[in-house]
Amino acid sequence: xxxxxxxxxxxxxxxxxxxxxxxxxxxxxxxxxxxxxxxxxxxxxxxxxxxxxxxxxxxxxxxxxxxxxxxxxxxxxxxxxxxxxxxxxxxxxxxxxxxxxxxxxxxxxxxxxxxxxxxxxxxxxxxxxxxxxxxxxxxxxxxxxxxxxxxxxxxxxxxxxxxxxxxxxxxxxxxxxxxxxxxxxxxxxxxxxxxxxxxxxxxxxxxxxxxxxxxxxxxxxxxxxxxxxxxxxxxxxx
Numbered sequence: 001x002x003x004x005x006x007x008x009x010x011x012x013x014x015x016x017x018x019x020x021x022x023x024x025x026x027x028x029x030x031x032x033x034x035x036x037x038x039x040x041x042x043x044x045x046x047x048x049x050x051x052x053x054x055x056x057x058x059x060x061x062x063x064x065x066x067x068x069x070x071x072x073x074x075x076x077x078x079x080x081x082x083x084x085x086x087x088x089x090x091x092x093x094x095x096x097x098x099x100x101x102x103x104x105x106x107x108x109x110x111x112x113x114x115x116x117x118x119x120x121x122x123x124x125x126x127x128x129x130x131x132x133x134x135x136x137x138x139x140x141x142x143x144x145x146x147x148x149x150x151x152x153x154x155x156x157x158x159x160x161x162x163x164x165x166x167x168x169x170x171x172x173x174x175x176x177x178x179x180x181x182x183x184x185x186x187x188x189x190x191x192x193x194x195x196x197x198x199x200x201x202x203x204x205x206x207x208x209x210x211x212x213x214x215x216x217x218x219x220x221x222x223x224x225x226x227x228x229x230x231x232x233x234x235x236x237x238x
Contacts, residue, residue, distance in 0.1 A: 008112040011229035019238040020053040030059035083174035115225040117170025144186040158219035166223040
């Protein structure tokens with residue numbers, strides 16, 4: 001995979017989908033770009049499929065980020081927050097990024113100077129959405145979902161889930177922030193949005209949120225602290 005140099009404007013978001021099972025080269029050849037700790041983590045996967053997906057995702061992430069910061073993919077180094085949010089080290093840019101993967105798809109969200117979170121989930125029909133929503137959604141979200149027609153609930157559940165996860169990942173605090181202390185827009189007829197945050201009500205207005213059409217059978221959402229004036233979804237890497 002060869003990428004040309006990439007530039008990001010202010011309030012711009014770039015989205016890079018990756019098909020993890022369709023790498024154009026032998027996936028084990030991608031290991032050369034990984035760091036020692038990444039190789040060690042790959043080796044801990046029991047299933048070859050999982051090792052392959054992890055290796056492809058990390059190698060593609062390195063090459064995508066290298067195109068933004070003007071560095072060789074192998075030379076990039078990362079740091080991680082207390083809750084595991086990754087950051088680039090030793091670059092002269094303010095590139096921020098976030099990563100999510102589900103089954104055979106991964107997605108990267110890239111910004112400049114704005115905190116970002118992204119989440120992708122494969123849509124399943126066998127999910128006990130009422131029970132999960134009652135457990136993890138806020139009372140307002142659960143009430144809205146419960147009042148929907150049955151045929152709309154699956155799509156609404158997964159959009160809500162990915163929006164909530166993207167906000168948590170953007171905040172970089174993991175599940176230390178309870179899922180019921182903020183509300184997102186559940187109604188899929190309305191744009192994705194962060195509607196309310198508790199106890200700090202003003203925080204809701206500081207974030208922008210989008211629901212994304214990345215691939216058939218998947219729900220994806222991105223959250224950015226600040227405005228989104230331009231959002232580009234690039235062709236899937238494979």
